[in-house]
Amino acid sequence: MKSLTELFIKADNLPKSRVVVAAAQEEATLNASLDAFRRGWIDLTLVGDLDKIRSILSSAGMDCEDIRLIKATTLEEAAVISVREISEGRGDILLKGLVDTSILLKAVLNKEAGLRKSSLLSHFMVYEVPSWNRLVALSDGGMNTHPDLPKKKAILDNALEAMQKLGYMSVKTCLLAAKEKPDPSMPATVEAAELASMYDDSPHIVEGPMALDLALSRESAEVKKYSSRISGEVDLFIVSSIEVGNVLGKAFTLLAGAQSAGVILGASIPVLVVSRSDSRITKLYSIALGKVLASNERSGR
Amino acid sequence: MKSLTELFIKADNLPKSRVVVAAAQEEATLNASLDAFRRGWIDLTLVGDLDKIRSILSSAGMDCEDIRLIKATTLEEAAVISVREISEGRGDILLKGLVDTSILLKAVLNKEAGLRKSSLLSHFMVYEVPSWNRLVALSDGGMNTHPDLPKKKAILDNALEAMQKLGYMSVKTCLLAAKEKPDPSMPATVEAAELASMYDDSPHIVEGPMALDLALSRESAEVKKYSSRISGEVDLFIVSSIEVGNVLGKAFTLLAGAQSAGVILGASIPVLVVSRSDSRITKLYSIALGKVLASNERSGR
Numbered sequence: 185m186k187s188l189t190e191l192f193i194k195a196d197n198l199p200k201s202r203v204v205v206a207a208a209q210e211e212a213t214l215n216a217s218l219d220a221f222r223r224g225w226i227d228l229t230l231v232g233d234l235d236k237i238r239s240i241l242s243s244a245g246m247d248c249e250d251i252r253l254i255k256a257t258t259l260e261e262a263a264v265i266s267v268r269e270i271s272e273g274r275g276d277i278l279l280k281g282l283v284d285t286s287i288l289l290k291a292v293l294n295k296e297a298g299l300r301k302s303s304l305l306s307h308f309m310v311y312e313v314p315s316w317n318r319l320v321a322l323s324d325g326g327m328n329t330h331p332d333l334p335k336k337k338a339i340l341d342n343a344l345e346a347m348q349k350l351g352y353m354s355v356k357t358c359l360l361a362a363k364e365k366p367d368p369s370m371p372a373t374v375e376a377a378e379l380a381s382m383y384d385d386s387p388h389i390v391e392g393p394m395a396l397d398l399a400l401s402r403e404s405a406e407v408k409k410y411s412s413r414i415s416g417e418v419d420l421f422i423v424s425s426i427e428v429g430n431v432l433g434k435a436f437t438l439l440a441g442a443q444s445a446g447v448i449l450g451a452s453i454p455v456l457v458v459s460r461s462d463s464r465i466t467k468l469y470s471i472a473l474g475k476v477l478a479s480n481e482r483s484g485r
Numbered sequence: 486m487k488s489l490t491e492l493f494i495k496a497d498n499l500p501k502s503r504v505v506v507a508a509a510q511e512e513a514t515l516n517a518s519l520d521a522f523r524r525g526w527i528d529l530t531l532v533g534d535l536d537k538i539r540s541i542l543s544s545a546g547m548d549c550e551d552i553r554l555i556k557a558t559t560l561e562e563a564a565v566i567s568v569r570e571i572s573e574g575r576g577d578i579l580l581k582g583l584v585d586t587s588i589l590l591k592a593v594l595n596k597e598a599g600l601r602k603s604s605l606l607s608h609f610m611v612y613e614v615p616s617w618n619r620l621v622a623l624s625d626g627g628m629n630t631h632p633d634l635p636k637k638k639a640i641l642d643n644a645l646e647a648m649q650k651l652g653y654m655s656v657k658t659c660l661l662a663a664k665e666k667p668d669p670s671m672p673a674t675v676e677a678a679e680l681a682s683m684y685d686d687s688p689h690i691v692e693g694p695m696a697l698d699l700a701l702s703r704e705s706a707e708v709k710k711y712s713s714r715i716s717g718e719v720d721l722f723i724v725s726s727i728e729v730g731n732v733l734g735k736a737f738t739l740l741a742g743a744q745s746a747g748v749i750l751g752a753s754i755p756v757l758v759v760s761r762s763d764s765r766i767t768k769l770y771s772i773a774l775g776k777v778l779a780s781n782e783r784s785g786r
Contacts, residue, residue, distance in 0.1 A: 313740075325663075329671050362626075362731035369630050372728055396735040407762045427673055427729045430663035434697040435736035439614075461708045 185319045185350055188312040188443055188469050195225050195472040198479045202227040203456075203471065204275035206266035206291075207259050207282035209236035212460050216467035217279060218244055221251070223468075225475055229275055231256050231266045232282070259283040263291040270453055271297045276478040279456045279471070292451050302450035304328070304338035308346055309433055310473060311442040320436070321347060321420045325429020326457075327448065333375045337382065340422050342449040344388055347420060349477050356414035357383075358399040359392025360423050360432070364410055366393065372424035379422075389413050392422075396432070445469035447477060454478050486620045486651055489613040489744055489770050496526050496773040499780045503528040504757075504772065505576035507567035507592075508560050508583035510537035513761050517768030518580060519545050522552070524769075526776055530555065530570055533563045533582060560584040564592040571754055572598045577779040580757045580772070593752050603751035605629070605639035609647055610734055611774060612743040621737070622648060622721045626730020628749065634676045638683065641723050643750040645689055648721060650781040657715035658684075659700040660693025660723050661733070665711055667694065673725035680723075690714050693723075697733075746770035748778060755779050 185191070208214050208230035214237065220226045229252040230237050241248055254269070256262035263283050269275045280288050292299050307326030310319050323343040328335055340357065347355045359376035366377040376392035383390035391414055397404040402416030423429040436442040444466055448455040454474040458467040486492070509515050509531035515538065521527045530553040531538050542549055555570070557563035564584050570576045581589050593600050608627030611620050624644045629636055641658065648656045660677035667678040677693035684691035692715055698705040703717035724730040737743040745767055749756040755775040759768040 329663075360728070360732065362630075362727045370727060396732050397739060400735075400739050404762065424728050425726065426663045426671060427661070427725055428732055431661065431697050431729055431733050432736065434701075435733065435740055438698060438701050439736055439741040461705065 185352075186317055187319065188310070188445060188472075191310075191350075191445065191469060191472040191476060195475045196223075198225075198475060200225065200227055201276040201475045201478045202229060202274065203277045203279050203474070204229040204231060204266045204269045205279045205281050206288055207232040207256070207262040207280075209233040209240065210282040210460075211240050213279065213281050213458055213467070214240050215244060216458055216464065216471065218246060219464065219468050220471040220475075221246075225471065226277070228252065229254065229266075229269055231269070232262045260287055260291075263288045264294075267291040267294070267297045267299060271299055275453070277454050277456060277471075277474045278451075279458070279474075285457055288455070288457075289448070292455060299451045299453060301452040302338055302342050304335055304342070305448055305450035305455075306339040306342045307429075307446065308343055308449045309444055309446045310350075310469075311433070311436040311444045313436055313440045313442045315440075318417075318419070320418060322429060322433050322436075323420070323422060323449075325423060325426060325433045326446070327426075329426045331425075333378060336375060336379055336422065336424075338450070340379065340383075340390070343420055343422065344386075346447070346449055346477055352419060353387065355388045355419050356417055357388060357390045357392075357420045357422060358394050358414060358418045359390065360396065360399065360421050360428065361393030363395055364393055364398065364408075375424070443469060445473040447473050449477075486653075487618055488620065489611070489746060489773075492611075492746065492770060492773040492777060496776045497524075499526075499776060501526065501528055502577040502776045502779045503530060503575065504578045504580050504775070505530040505532065505567045505570045506580045506582050507589055508533040508557070508563040508581075510534040510541065511583040511761075512541050514580065514582050514759055514768070515541050516545060517759060517765065517772060519547060520765065520769050521772040521776075526772070527578070529553065530567075530576055532557050532567045532570070533560075561588055561592075564589045565595075568592040568595070568598045568600060572600055576754070578755050578757060578772075578775040579752075580759070580775075586758055589756070589758075590749070593756060600752045600754060602753040603639055603643050605636055605643065606749055606751035606756075607640040607643045608730075608747065609644055609750045610745055610747045611651075611770075612734070612737040612745045614737055614741045614743045616741075619718070619720070621719060623730060623734050623737075624721070624723060624750075626724060626727060626734045627747070628727075630727045632725075634679060637676060637680055637723065637725075639751070641680065641684075641691070644721055644723065645687075647748070647750055647778055650778050653720060654688065656689045656720050657718055658689060658691045658693075658721040658723060659695050659715060659719045660691065661697065661700065661729065662694030662725060664696055665694055665699065665709075676725070744770060746774040748774050750778075
């Protein structure tokens with residue numbers, strides 16, 4: 185994909201999904217879901233404190249007729265009810281409102297809910313950097329703090345599946361590290377080499393360990409005589425720790441002016457955790473991302 | 486400091502230093518040192534394979550009269566002789582030529598050489614980001630892979646001393662992590678809080694744990710209601726691992742178009758390790774940085 189605008193176009197052209205908002209009495213999140221609702225992308229189920237929810241809807245000039253409302257007394261209850269709505273087939277995307285992420289994910293992972301799928305939940309971001317002519321994805325800069333090799337493999341598998349749903353046939357993946365040669369003093373380099381070797385026979389190109397300069401610049405790779413099939417064309421970065429993912433994602437946003445969209449992968453439905461500090465457009469990009477992933481997801485259920 | 490150009494001006498106005506180049510038969514490094522020599526910044530001692538060195542000097546149109554040449558048969562010998570030149574008072578800055586960094590630093594750390602000073606050698610970079618009106622420094626993205634708390638303190642102390650030599654009275658330091666609250670699942674956050682508390686009574690402002698968005702943008706800090714004395718004005722980033730430092734430094738360069746200068750701190754003289762892939766101007770910035778640090782260093786020896 186070349187831009188996040190393509191996500192909007194995909195979302196415009198897909199049948200409606202139903203978004204369930206857990207503890208929807210969070211104004212910024214609810215307003216973002218209303219943006220998507222007005223655009224005709226989604227149906228809405230709002231779970232939580234109905235007085236507060238109705239008040240926000242009223243401020244937004246919305247009447248409640250076309251929106252399903254379910255009362256929940258506590259945040260925990262809002263999480264459990266929201267997950268049940270989805271597990272019983274009345275929702276396709278879960279959107280976090282006021283409830284803590286940990287409480288929401290506990291409800292998602294509850295075995296009776298039946299929404300577990302991958303061995304691991306992981307955070308996945310997509311960035312559109314102005315002046316580049318393609319999107320770049322990043323995982324995991326938000327959930328898994330210091331993944332070991334099996335977890336890195338699960339993170340990568342989750343991300344590759346999402347990229348395929350976004351339309352990628354073969355994903356050019358960089359396993360990011362501080363240098364290119366496996367070095368026992370830097371475990372990230374050794375694990376990257378091991379992880380890359382597991383994908384020799386896959387349709388994807390997984391290279392690493394590789395440092396950022398060689399990933400972003402074919403010219404740098406040529407100067408350093410580093411032979412790569414993906415230098416300057418990386419679609420996906422897999423990082424070794426949350427510190428690296430957090431810094432790289434924020435560098436894309438703050439240093440390169442990127443727009444972004446994010447989702448939690450690994451459950452049988454996309455889980456969206458939009459941040460209050462996200463811009464309105466970023467929240468909408470995330471809902472579009474969730475819708476595109478859910479749409480394909482549904483056919484696989 | 487506002488720009489790397491200020492380094493050039495400082496270097497122009499200081500008395501000459503003598504740079505000793507270990508295994509100077511590396512063309513790009515030797516040419517960078519000749520640039521500084523022609524600018525009148527430095528005297529030069531070239532140690533290594535004299536045939537090759539003379540050939541490079543000849544190609545560069547230099548005669549050898551004003552340059553001290555010392556023969557060394559092996560790279561190890563070049564390292565040992567170069568360090569001895571400095572420890573015996575005949576040099577102020579050590580510049581790595583063809584010799585491996587590990588061999589050079591082993592010679593520096595040899596107790597008989599007398600060049601040990603700090604408890605730890607650390608890598609220190611300074612970046613000039615276009616559109617910002619100040620420099621930002623970063624340590625350690627090049628040498629110490631996963632420093633523990635005492636090592637982080639040594640890295641910070643080395644960096645603060647260098648910043649003071651560059652003219653900073655009080656250094657605004659960010660201890661970078663993935664979030665602001667100490668969290669046992671992310672040791673970098675816990676260690677950042679401990680490290681910050683050690684500088685409560687120092688002339689410097691050391692804050693952390695802090696994520697990149699809050700460090701770079703006062704607006705982000707305000708949205709997140711994060712109270713900080715340094716948001717948007719950070720002079721120095723201390724990172725938790727080489728992976729983070731490497732990514733952040735390369736993001737400054739590749740995403741924000743930064744110019745940079747680098748030096749190894751912790752010995753009694755600056756050690757310069759310029760990379761062949763560095764641009765000519767970057768190499769010269771590093772020599773200027775070494776000269777400014779050496780000049781202050783000298784008065785303290």
